[in-house]
Amino acid sequence: MEFNFDFYSPEQALILPSAKEKKIELYIKRDDLIHPYISGNKWRKLKYPLQQARQKGKSHLVTFGGAWSNHLLATACAGAQFGFETTGYVRGEQIDNPVLTLCRLFGMKLQFVGRDEYRDKRALFERDYRRNSNSFFIDEGGYSPEAAKGCEEIVKELQRVYDHIFVACGTGATLAGVAKGISLYQPNAKAHGIPVLKGGDFIRKAALGLYPDLDFTLHCDYHFGGYAKTKANLMSYISEFCRTTGILIEPVYTGKLLFGITDLIEKNYFKGGDRICIIHTGGLTGFLGFQSNFLLDLNNSNS
Ligand SMILES: *Cc1c(COP(=O)(O)O)cnc(C)c1O
Numbered sequence: 447m448e449f450n451f452d453f454y455s456p457e458q459a460l461i462l463p464s465a466k467e468k469k470i471e472l473y474i475k476r477d478d479l480i481h482p483y484i485s486g487n488k489w490r491k492l493k494y495p496l497q498q499a500r501q502k503g504k505s506h507l508v509t510f511g512g513a514w515s516n517h518l519l520a521t522a523c524a525g526a527q528f529g530f531e532t533t534g535y536v537r538g539e540q541i542d543n544p545v546l547t548l549c550r551l552f553g554m555k556l557q558f559v560g561r562d563e564y565r566d567k568r569a570l571f572e573r574d575y576r577r578n579s580n581s582f583f584i585d586e587g588g589y590s591p592e593a594a595k596g597c598e599e600i601v602k603e604l605q606r607v608y609d610h611i612f613v614a615c616g617t618g619a620t621l622a623g624v625a626k627g628i629s630l631y632q633p634n635a636k637a638h639g640i641p642v643l644k645g646g647d648f649i650r651k652a653a654l655g656l657y658p659d660l661d662f663t664l665h666c667d668y669h670f671g672g673y674a675k676t677k678a679n680l681m682s683y684i685s686e687f688c689r690t691t692g693i694l695i696e697p698v699y700t701g702k703l704l705f706g707i708t709d710l711i712e713k714n715y716f717k718g719g720d721r722i723c724i725i726h727t728g729g730l731t732g733f734l735g736f737q738s739n740f741l742l743d744l745n746n747s748n749s
Pocket of ligand 1: 486487488516517587614615616617618619620621699700727728729
């Protein structure tokens with residue numbers, strides 16, 4: 447069985463005042479519209495691993511994530527859609543939140559594990575599922591060569607020729623696939639990654655570990671204090687962006703990506719006439735996790 451469903455990911459013009467002023471053309475590849483729960487790059491990253499699991503006759507997907515993980519939710523929903531059982535190991539003490547409720551609703555069994563134990567994911571899998579030959583291991587965030595392969599297709603689908611292509615980075619698998627896709631399908635474009643974690647230079651090694659000869663630039667100054675950390679200026683940037691474009695971005699990944707690109711435009715990083723593609727990798731859970739911060743921000747700006 448082919449793991450394809452008809453999906454919609456248009457490439458839309460994006461108007462930002464600072465880009466317009468400097469005659470920079472922006473487009474946004476709307477992978478966030480692929481699916482509401484198997485969102486954006488998480489579908490790209492699951493497609494080939496699911497195919498592999500099916501080919502090997504596996505019926506149970508076992509994977510890992512934090513309590514607000516887009517990847518856990520995507521795996522839960524994809525498992526339900528394509529007929530796999532799913533188990534998610536969740537880092538940290540047992541809690542409830544809207545993301546985990548959605549995971550359960552899609553039939554995922556959740557196992558909470560302490561932070562130390564969580565570190566060795568292979569060991570957890572071996573301990574609990576070694577004797578269950580139906581089980582298939584998918585790493586945290588979906589990180590794998592097959593995941594990167596799925597992300598090459600984002601670039602293959604692009605309708606225009608670009609000078610720069612940008613993506614947010616968590617594990618670096620998406621950037622690896624995008625940079626590889628650029629070398630195949632957009633030879634004049636430069637690949638750019640915006641790490642959302644502190645010390646984002648580790649992404650270089652993580653991406654090169656999937657494909658050794660990649661060329662890309664990392665912009666490591668847009669982490670806002672670290673993973674899932676935010677600041678008031680990021681929150682107000684996001685509110686303004688959502689209000690003026692109708693496109694939802696969130697504080698964990700795509701908000702930092704758009705903030706970074708806007709800042710680079712304002713600092714004259716690009717030349718007039720450059721055409722930039724921004725990959726919207728989805729990410730509803732980042733919004734859900736910060737819902738109360740948005741309430742605060744919106745109350746302030748409306749008062
Ligand atoms: C998971 C995720 C990323 C990070 O992808 P990596 O392949 O882990 O670098 C980026 N954006 C969104 C919205 C995500 O959910």
